[in-house]
Amino acid sequence: MTKPASNQSSDQWKASRHKMVENQLRFRGIKDPRVLDAMDRIPREDFVSPEQKQFAYNDCALPIDCSQTISQPYTVAFMCEAAQLTGEENVLEVGTGSGYGAAVLSLLAREVHTIERIPELVKQASERLTRLEYSNVHVYSSDGTLGVPEAAPFDAIIVTAGAETLPEPYVEQLREGGRIIIPIGSEFMGQTMCRYTMINGKLSQEDLGAFAFVPLIGEYGWSR
Numbered sequence: 001m002t003k004p005a006s007n008q009s010s011d012q013w014k015a016s017r018h019k020m021v022e023n024q025l026r027f028r029g030i031k032d033p034r035v036l037d038a039m040d041r042i043p044r045e046d047f048v049s050p051e052q053k054q055f056a057y058n059d060c061a062l063p064i065d066c067s068q069t070i071s072q073p074y075t076v077a078f079m080c081e082a083a084q085l086t087g088e089e090n091v092l093e094v095g096t097g098s099g100y101g102a103a104v105l106s107l108l109a110r111e112v113h114t115i116e117r118i119p120e121l122v123k124q125a126s127e128r129l130t131r132l133e134y135s136n137v138h139v140y141s142s143d144g145t146l147g148v149p150e151a152a153p154f155d156a157i158i159v160t161a162g163a164e165t166l167p168e169p170y171v172e173q174l175r176e177g178g179r180i181i182i183p184i185g186s187e188f189m190g191q192t193m194c195r196y197t198m199i200n201g202k203l204s205q206e207d208l209g210a211f212a213f214v215p216l217i218g219e220y221g222w223s224r
């Protein structure tokens with residue numbers, strides 16, 4: 001008899017995860033071997049509620065508490081690849097959510113600072129990341145549009161919620177040669193993923209394609 005998805009053995013989860021890497025990521029053009037390996041190692045099923053576990057490796061975002069989402073696996077991999085990480089970087093992630101993206105980044109960078117505006121999600125993600133022993137991840141509870149000045153400068157800033165414009169604090173907290181990956185556009189109608197690179201003290205912008213994110217809410221984001 002087949003086990004219910006939520007009750008799978010670790011080998012079965014591993015097989016589902018590997019299938020996701022091959023069919024959703026490699027197939028769609030994710031090439032960075034470190035990103036593919038990290039996505040193959042982080043157990044997405046541990047970052048969702050018991051009711052959502054059966055969908056952990058589906059090709060979609062999933063609901064988490066407080067009306068927020070854990071991003072689609074492809075989106076997480078796409079943003080990590082766009083950040084061009086080698087393992088030496090000090091990284092800021094804005095929008096901790098479930099903590100899944102931070103866990104993936106923990107395998108790709110030296111230090112990961114992740115900030116979330118909803119205290120309940122901060123509590124859940126901190127507990128989860130501590131329990132799963134991601135020791136190079138530091139979780140902050142505050143408005144992430146202000147960045148994390150005390151942990152700057154950053155080699156990469158990855159923003160997992162959609163903004164109307166690039167928040168100025170990110171520019172101030174980015175190191176020379178650093179990258180900001182951020183969806184910019186409408187609050188509810190989708191955004192363009194942008195990569196800003198600091199070259200000789202100036203930002204150069206590239207558009208990387210269309211995505212849809214929950215809004216970035218805060219002093220330099222959308223108001224509530």
Ligand code: SAM
Pocket residue numbers: 068069070071094095096097098099100101102115116117118121142143144145160161213214215216217218221
């Ligand atoms: N990276 C997350 C994960 O792996 O589960 C997914 C993040 S979810 C798509 C976007 C998150 O950004 C939400 O949890 C939301 O509360 C958060 N957010 C929105 N505005 C924010 C802000 N100003 N500062 C920090 N977090 C913010």
